[in-house]
Amino acid sequence: MLVVHCPVCGAEGDETDFHGGGQAHVRRPATHDPVNVSDEAQRDYLFIRHNPKGLHFERWRCDRGCGKWFHAARDTVTMEFKAFYGITELPPRELMEQATGEWATYFKDKLKAEAKS
Amino acid sequence: MKSRYSIFSLARNAMNYHKDWERAWRSPAPKAEYDAVIVGAGGHGLATAYYLAKNHKMANIAILEKGWLGGGNTGRNTTIIRSNYLQDASIAIYELARSLYEGRSQELNYNVMFSPRGVLMLCQTEHELRAFKRTAHANRLAGLDCRMISPAEVKEIVPIINDDPNCRYPILGAYYQPRGGTARHDAVAWGYARGADALGVDIIQNCEVTGITREGGKVVGLETSRGLIKTKKVGVVTAGNVSTLMQTAGVRMPIESLCLQALVSEPIKPVIDCVVMANTVHGYISQSDKGELVIGGGTDPYNNYSQRGSFPSLEHTVTALVETFPIISRLRMLRMWGGIVDMTGDRSPIISKTDVEGLYVNCGWGTGGFKAIPGSGCVFADTIAHDRPHPIAEPFGLSRFAEGRLIDESVAAAVAH
Numbered sequence: 001m002l003v004v005h006c007p008v009c010g011a012e013g014d015e016t017d018f019h020g021g022g023q024a025h026v027r028r029p030a031t032h033d034p035v036n037v038s039d040e041a042q043r044d045y046l047f048i049r050h051n052p053k054g055l056h057f058e059r060w061r062c063d064r065g066c067g068k069w070f071h072a073a074r075d076t077v078t079m080e081f082k083a084f085y086g087i088t089e090l091p092p093r094e095l096m097e098q099a100t101g102e103w104a105t106y107f108k109d110k111l112k113a114e115a116k117s
Numbered sequence: 118m119k120s121r122y123s124i125f126s127l128a129r130n131a132m133n134y135h136k137d138w139e140r141a142w143r144s145p146a147p148k149a150e151y152d153a154v155i156v157g158a159g160g161h162g163l164a165t166a167y168y169l170a171k172n173h174k175m176a177n178i179a180i181l182e183k184g185w186l187g188g189g190n191t192g193r194n195t196t197i198i199r200s201n202y203l204q205d206a207s208i209a210i211y212e213l214a215r216s217l218y219e220g221r222s223q224e225l226n227y228n229v230m231f232s233p234r235g236v237l238m239l240c241q242t243e244h245e246l247r248a249f250k251r252t253a254h255a256n257r258l259a260g261l262d263c264r265m266i267s268p269a270e271v272k273e274i275v276p277i278i279n280d281d282p283n284c285r286y287p288i289l290g291a292y293y294q295p296r297g298g299t300a301r302h303d304a305v306a307w308g309y310a311r312g313a314d315a316l317g318v319d320i321i322q323n324c325e326v327t328g329i330t331r332e333g334g335k336v337v338g339l340e341t342s343r344g345l346i347k348t349k350k351v352g353v354v355t356a357g358n359v360s361t362l363m364q365t366a367g368v369r370m371p372i373e374s375l376c377l378q379a380l381v382s383e384p385i386k387p388v389i390d391c392v393v394m395a396n397t398v399h400g401y402i403s404q405s406d407k408g409e410l411v412i413g414g415g416t417d418p419y420n421n422y423s424q425r426g427s428f429p430s431l432e433h434t435v436t437a438l439v440e441t442f443p444i445i446s447r448l449r450m451l452r453m454w455g456g457i458v459d460m461t462g463d464r465s466p467i468i469s470k471t472d473v474e475g476l477y478v479n480c481g482w483g484t485g486g487f488k489a490i491p492g493s494g495c496v497f498a499d500t501i502a503h504d505r506p507h508p509i510a511e512p513f514g515l516s517r518f519a520e521g522r523l524i525d526e527s528v529a530a531a532v533a534h
């Protein structure tokens with residue numbers, strides 16, 4: 001049983017009070033450039049998923065609390081939540097650095113951008 | 118050549134206190150190079166290796182397994198075999214598999230205990246009744262032996278079912294496949310392992326593949342926990358662990374790994390002699406030869422690699438079944454376990470070549486792979502041997518996700534699969 005914490009309203013409850021929404025930080029290509037969406041980009045958006053064994057970043061919804069979507073970082077082997085953060089935010093810096101595989105690739109630019117600013 | 122299992126070999130070995138049984142398969146050390154290597158010794162992998170050796174005469178092949186053979190989802194499912202899917206592509210592969218199950222024990226000389234005891238898929242809402250009627254028409258066009266049955270017939274086949282018309286989800290009928298049923302899942306893995314081994318396939322257990330080695334666009338070998346193994350053809354059949362392995366070859370998969378749980382009750386006298394699937398309330402049930410009720414339900418809703426599920430999913434499944442079969446409400450549950458299933462967006466499998474030459478993948482069976490083992494192995498072996506998709510495997514290629522040519526089974530079989 002997972003214990004989830006909502007970073008928006010502060011509610012804490014087990015997984016039945018929340019709704020898992022799958023992989024976080026998925027970008028819909030048509031939102032940004034509706035004219036030039038390739039079949040491959042649309043496939044990646046709809047179907048290709050980061051599926052790491054270890055640290056993963058997900059969306060959750062506070063179903064029986066404030067109803068807001070938020071982000072969570074969780075280990076898919078130990079099931080331990082590492083952080084909860086807002087729906088428009090990036091994960092804490094140390095988690096972005098710990099990320100492996102496809103997530104490491106995804107966060108590389110974000111880390112660089114953060115270092116510059 | 119292995120000696121055949123028969124009543125005579127059983128009697129002979131019984132006289133000798135069972136001291137002289139030969140091993141069902143060897144435990145060879147890995148060679149430096151193979152013509153083809155299958156990664157993952159579950160049912161699908163073992164069947165693939167068996168058919169590569171048998172139908173395509175490839176003798177110099179190996180199958181690598183990080184744990185023990187048949188120890189993943191092959192040994193964790195609820196052993197249901199049926200082929201009454203909605204889409205033509207699914208019907209073709211699942212019906213091939215179901216019909217191959219009928220002759221498995223004879224061909225493999227290994228009793229897989231295939232028991233065509235009938236599979237009932239309950240209709241508990243008007244919507245579900247209509248959906249199954251549609252499936253019934255599709256299946257009839259494809260020539261499957263399936264039919265819709267009335268609530269009275271359901272009660273006759275499954276006397277313990279709750280037929281109260283005023284309950285929350287009353288039985289409005291059922292979709293019945295009399296030739297569906299169950300088989301012993303371990304025996305399916307062991308039978309294919311013994312068969313493959315007899316044909317010269319090296320089954321190497323406790324050998325984890327840590328990476329796929331590429332040179333340019335071609336596969337050249339595998340990094341394993343027992344050293345580098347050279348090969349030009351690799352078939353990846355690793356279910357829940359497929360994304361992480363394919364990533365080492367630079368191939369991204371449309372897969373999410375979730376936990377699916379099952380459980381068995383304490384053994385009781387025979388009460389149910391078919392398989393009942395209740396998709397609306399999320400539960401399915403059959404009774405094993407030992408008398409245990411074998412129960413399965415839906416997956417946990419989040420990514421998981423731990424082979425342990427959560428209690429809310431189990432509670433949901435058991436609640437559903439207690440309402441459908443009130444007499445089981447006092448039963449105690451003996452064991453529960455979880456397996457890591459590989460879910461695709463359209464709930465159909467992937468049997469495909471990849472952009473990397475010599476790299477083939479068979480995965481995405483999600484919550485319903487056991488029923489497909491013989492068919493999947495057969496067409497995947499053909500795909501590997503001829504380096505082109507077998508006609509039955511072709512619709513299940515990876516390209517379907519970019520082309521939008523989905524094989525949508527999530528409507529007809531959202532849960533029990």
